[in-house]
Amino acid sequence: MKKWPAVILLCLALPLTGRTQARTGGKTPPPAAGYKLLAVKATGTSRYTDKEILAASGLELGQSAADGDFKEAARRLGNSGLFTDVIYSFSYSDAGAKLDFHLTDIDKSKLVPVHFENFVWFTDAELLAAVQRQIPLFKQLLPVAGRLADQVNEVLQALLTEKRLPGRVDFLREGTQEGGDLIGIVYKVEEVSIRIRNLEFPGASAEQSAFLTAGVRRLVGVQYSRSELATVARFDLLPLYLQRGYLKASFATSDAHVVTASETKGEAPPADEVEVDAILPVTPGKVYSVSGVTWKGNSAVTTEEAAPLFHLATGQHADAVRLAHDAESLAKLYRSRGYMTAQIKPDAQLDDENSTVHYNMNIAEGDLYKMGELEILGVDTTSKDRLREAWKLREGEPYNPDYTRKFLEGAPSFLPRGFQYSLKLSEDLDAKSKTVDVTIHFKPQ
Numbered sequence: 001m002k003k004w005p006a007v008i009l010l011c012l013a014l015p016l017t018g019r020t021q022a023r024t025g026g027k028t029p030p031p032a033a034g035y036k037l038l039a040v041k042a043t044g045t046s047r048y049t050d051k052e053i054l055a056a057s058g059l060e061l062g063q064s065a066a067d068g069d070f071k072e073a074a075r076r077l078g079n080s081g082l083f084t085d086v087i088y089s090f091s092y093s094d095a096g097a098k099l100d101f102h103l104t105d106i107d108k109s110k111l112v113p114v115h116f117e118n119f120v121w122f123t124d125a126e127l128l129a130a131v132q133r134q135i136p137l138f139k140q141l142l143p144v145a146g147r148l149a150d151q152v153n154e155v156l157q158a159l160l161t162e163k164r165l166p167g168r169v170d171f172l173r174e175g176t177q178e179g180g181d182l183i184g185i186v187y188k189v190e191e192v193s194i195r196i197r198n199l200e201f202p203g204a205s206a207e208q209s210a211f212l213t214a215g216v217r218r219l220v221g222v223q224y225s226r227s228e229l230a231t232v233a234r235f236d237l238l239p240l241y242l243q244r245g246y247l248k249a250s251f252a253t254s255d256a257h258v259v260t261a262s263e264t265k266g267e268a269p270p271a272d273e274v275e276v277d278a279i280l281p282v283t284p285g286k287v288y289s290v291s292g293v294t295w296k297g298n299s300a301v302t303t304e305e306a307a308p309l310f311h312l313a314t315g316q317h318a319d320a321v322r323l324a325h326d327a328e329s330l331a332k333l334y335r336s337r338g339y340m341t342a343q344i345k346p347d348a349q350l351d352d353e354n355s356t357v358h359y360n361m362n363i364a365e366g367d368l369y370k371m372g373e374l375e376i377l378g379v380d381t382t383s384k385d386r387l388r389e390a391w392k393l394r395e396g397e398p399y400n401p402d403y404t405r406k407f408l409e410g411a412p413s414f415l416p417r418g419f420q421y422s423l424k425l426s427e428d429l430d431a432k433s434k435t436v437d438v439t440i441h442f443k444p445q
Helices: 050-057 067-079 124-134 148-162 206-215 226-242 303-309 320-336 381-390 401-409
Strands: 019-021 035-043 083-092 097-105 111-116 141-143 168-175 182-190 193-200 255-258 273-279 289-296 343-351 356-364 370-377 421-430 435-444
Touching: 035 050, 050 067, 050 097, 067 083, 067 097, 111 124, 111 226, 124 148, 141 148, 148 168, 148 182, 206 226, 226 320, 289 303, 303 320, 320 343, 320 401, 370 381, 401 421
Parallel strands: 019 083, 035 097, 111 182, 193 273, 289 356, 370 435
Antiparallel strands: 083 097, 111 141, 168 182, 255 273, 343 356, 421 435
16 A cells, blocks of 8 residues: 655745644655545534535545645635634645644634624525535634625625625624624625514514504614614513513514515515514513512611602512612612712512512612812802802712702802803712712803
């Protein structure tokens, strides 16, 4: 049997992302025409199989391949952004060549999920399957750098073209905030109008559908957007359930049904105009009633003072929306007594068997803050003196922001008649001295 010579490896230039490399073992290289490719093996990666790496490399078993082909395959893998290192080696005999890739997977923290914003003609499963057929290394996560995100874009655009659907596919890397970490890559169809005709709520009862429909009436006729509907569900619709005691209610990602001309019994719309019925599935869960309340951590405000601010009658359904407002009312009471950093944290203990909730009202009162310095800007000396004389909250007394706001309501009586101004109030907390410095700035207009 013909023996295989020593492994051959050659150095390559740095690709777009990651390090692609080969080394030489000093043996005579194979002819430029190459050998029949017999096998491809991948080591070092825990995410991908030999078969997936072969498919992503652009090579095929049985083809005639030489070092230039292997170098290009390694570069293609490196440019995907999925590996920090790509090292290839190959050995050969008269029968053909065997290629080995040693790969180092990119850290999982540098991979983000894919989201499809408005591909209303397809399900997510269909889109994911179409992408994976064309991009073997795609597993619903994409690297934040590299060519893979662009390749997904090209596959989605080709899918629209194949189905003769309108629009241009584009994508956006989304972060938590300006300059924050990336949390996903969102693909969207541009240059097409996709408007909402109706909204449906699978999982909701007839009564629930009525108040949900009323809550989204303004969305009829607007552009369909999954992210926008998710925001509406979170801030507009979920509170409708929470205030009725459905403490575990949740909304799934929206889908859409494309309305056909036959459904409307009208003329077909222009190709770049699409009408859809938005589908927002909901899981209401149980209605929970209040079984009791336990107060923890309060001393500056007694339980007898705090409890009447809350609407938590035993046996009544739990209103989580009202609870949040009540907690803010208690926090306001604390601030009026100088506890400027007090935090009220209701902890809901759910009893699923009995459909009840017991609330532990955990209160972190924080430190007592006192009045510091008062500074008044933007008015003449006489007006400033009159304002200072009228100010009754003295340095060293517990600070009360309610007093400051009430004082500002009466401020015009201490100013020249006809004086027009805008007002800026600054309350600066000094954590070291536990004081609040107040600056009142009257800006003439």
